[in-house]
Every structure is written in structure tokens, then in C-alpha cells.
Amino acid sequence: MNKAGFSQTHHEGLRIEVDALITHGLVVTMDDSSRILEDGAVAVNNGKIMAVGDTAALVSKYQGRKVLDAHRKLIMPGLINAHTHAPMNIFRGFADDLPLNEWLYDYIFPLETEFVNRDNVKLGTRLAIAEMLRSGTTTFNDMYYHIDEMAGIIDELGPRAILTDALVDLPAHNGKSLQEALQQVEEIIQTWKGHPRIQVGVAAHAPYTAKPKVYQAAKVLADKYGVLLHTHLSETRWEFDLILEKYGFTPVQHLENIGVLAPNLVIAHGIHLTREDMDLLARRDVGVAHNPQCNMKLANGTAPIPELLRLGVRIGIGTDGVASNNDLDLFDEIRSAALAQKLINSDPTVMDAKTVVEAITIGGARMLGLDNKIGSLEAGKQADIILVDLKQPHAWPNFNAYSLITYSLRGSDVDTVMVDGKILLDNRRLTTLNENDLYEEVHALSDRICSWQQQRTKSKPHPKA
Secondary structure (H helix, E strand, O other): OOOOOOOOOOOOOOOEEEEEEEEEEEEEOOOOOOOEEEEEEEEEEOOEEEEEEEHHHHHHHEEEEEEEEOOOEEEEEOEEEEEEOHHHHHHOOOOOOOOHHHHHHHHHHHHHHHHOOHHHHHHHHHHHHHHHHHOOEEEEEEEEOOHHHHHHHHHHHOOEEEEEEEEOOOOEOOEOOHHHHHHHHHHHHHHHOOOOOEEEEEEEOOOOOOOHHHHHHHHHHHHHHOOOEEEEEOOOHHHHHHHHHHHOOOHHHHHHHOOOOOOOEEEEEOOOOOHHHHHHHHHOOOEEEEOHHHHHHOOOOOOOHHHHHHOOOOEEEOOOOOOOOOOOOHHHHHHHHHHHHHHHHOOOOOOOHHHHHHHOOHHHHHHOOOOOOOOOOOOOOEOOEEEEEOOOHHHOOOOOHHHHHHHHOOHHHEEEEEEOOEEEEEOOEEOOOOHHHHHHHHHHHHHHHHHHHHHHHHHOOOOOO
16 A cells, blocks of 8 residues: 555556546645646545646646546635535525514524424435535535434535534423433534544534523533534624623623633624624634625624734634525625625725635635645645536636636536545536435425415414504
């Protein structure tokens, strides 16, 4: 067995056989040198990247059992969705154009009480994975319920994920008590420990749904297993004011006081932050998952991402769930991330194209503690790679690859997706999922949701005349 990871005697003049050789593409590596190769290639073997370089050099050294001609295609690392709720894909468009507090308590929580079960979580996860793979996302950081069922679907369909079970004060889908919920999460962590593509972490939903004891218990469990701790924080002005009134501190300072801020914590949103909050996040090395489109749609505000970046805070970009976005297209998301910051800062130079591309590749990997495995195209990293079709008018001309990715390309341009060296999207066709059957199941469920909502509306008392 040699360094390349296969059994073969390598003689002078013989090419090394590898599982796949991707050639003649525009390679955007996202490595430390920010290499961009005009006629580049990537060699893949045993699920890992063997080499990245000019096509001529790699073709002379490697022979692929499968050769992917990427002429007129862009080759880049698989995209990383820093925060989402994949099973909520079955609720897309159910309650739009509402403020978060009303949306969550009057619509989403009752809907989830009725329809969140193991079968529907599996269905929503399949639908979300289909959407993410089709738009180039290979890794996602998720917070929801029944994550053991989600893990089974992810294991079957092939993407990479961090799954966190949302702990709250009240009895929920993960248990009737905090101890029961914690025990369930610990069992799931143990079950999937060591899986090559699935990590299980811990989540406390938000400071308005989880008391300090929930956060502290979640942190103890996360620290015990060295896994991610995930939460929503400082998302709305309502939340900011509520926590300030209840505890006498901002949401960020509240988590600092109860001992939760730490490098294994990822907060979603981080919109309403004081200068002291931002300094705390930087000092404690907390990761921030920015969700620009959800934040705009719910009119929650815009996170101070340029300032957080200046302070050295690790930033990723997420879509949030489609009940509040309404899609999982990270190409679309980074365009919004760049444009919104330019507008509110009255500065066209902030959140430049390269910065936002980093946030969905190597930056997102750093935020999740996965930058030693994914996020860039480098020898030794996992082969999470996407090919984007440039044979379309909105992709021409190309003067700057980062600008092309940020301002011109779309999720629907993704042609091929590889995770751990396995092709999951081939010429825009999913290889591990039957889409026709999927859509029939989702349609049948949506009919049941509509019937339930009609009955619920009829049962509500009418206001007096």
C-alpha cells in the first residue's frame, strides 16, 4: 500500500491509477494561496483529493478509472450551509409575510405539534437533501427533532451533515423532560460517533425558549463528547428586549454569564449586537451563522458581519429553513449577503465577492471546526467537489471567478456533485434518490396540511361585530 492509498507498484513512466480524474475545468481552490487554475484538474482516490493542479501535469501523472471532462465548467469545493432546519422543507410557504414572533408561535409551533413525526421528518429531510445537492451544497449544519431519523436518511443519500437536536423548556418532540431529551441526544451521539459524514451535536433552541439550565446542560453534554453546540441568538429586537428585561443583560452577555460562550458554540443570526457583544463573541471564538435572506424576509434586521469579520469572528452563511426563506440555494444567499451589506453600510466595498465565497466554503468549514477535512480543494482533504456549468449566457464573460460565483451563477447551474468521492449529482441527475416518488409523497402530505389548516381556521372563534 503506497501513499496514494492503493495497491500498485509504481514504475517510472506508469501513471498512478485513481478513482476519478476531473480535467480541463476552471478550478477555484479556496486554499491558503487562493489559487485559481484556468485549465485545472483534480485527482480523487478513496474518497480524498489526491492532487490539484494544471490538467497537463495531472494527466501525465494520474489515470482515472472515471474521467470527468470539466471543459466550460467551474470546479470548486462543495458549499457549506451553516444553519438550516432541513425537515421543515415540507412547510415551505405555509405562513409567509409575518413577523417572527407571530410566525413562530401562531403558525409554526402549532404546525409542528401536529405534523412533526418520524415519517414526516424523513420526508422533509429527503426533500431538503435533493434541493441542496441540486444547488451545490454538500455539507449542512442542522437543528431540528428526530435527528436519529435524519441521520439514517443522510447515511443513505450521501451528503455531509452536523445534526443537533433542539432542546427547549417545554415538553417537545425529543422528550417530556430535559433529562429524557438529554439522554436521547447522548444516545444518538454515541450511535453515530465515528461516522465519516455525520456528526451529532447539541442545541439549545434560543434564550426565549430555553432557560439557563437547558443551555448549561446542553454545554456539559457538548463538551463531554467534543461536539458542536448550536443555538439561535440575538435574532430579533423582541428577543433582545425580552432577555434584557428578564436577565438584565443582552442575549450574548446572558450566555456569557451562564458559561456557554466558547469555541464549540455556533450562533445563528447574531443581528442585534452591541459593541460589547461583538467583542465577547470574538474573545470567546464563537462562530456566527449569517442568514441574510431569512433575516430580510422576517424584517429582523441585518447582522453586522463586516464588523464581526474585522474582529476575527468565524463566519459562515446559512439559509435557515425554507419555512422562513423559502429555498436552500446558497448561490442566491451569498448574493443577498453581499448586496444587503453594501446597501446598509453605504459602502460598495464591504462583503466583497471573495469574502462571501469564503463564507460558504473554507470559512463555513472553519466555523464548524471542519476546515481540516473540507472547505477547499487541497490534497488530503475529503473529495467534496462541485462542477458548475458555465455554458450559459449569464456566465459570460468571466473576468473574476469570485464575482462570477457571487453575482452571476445560480444553484440551477450546478451540474455535478461529489461527496467523499462519490458522485451524488451526475449531469443534473440525482444518483441516490428517486425524485418522482419524493414529489408524490410531499404532495400527499401538503394536502393533509391544507385540510388541517382549514379545520383549524374554522374552529377559531370569529371576532364580535
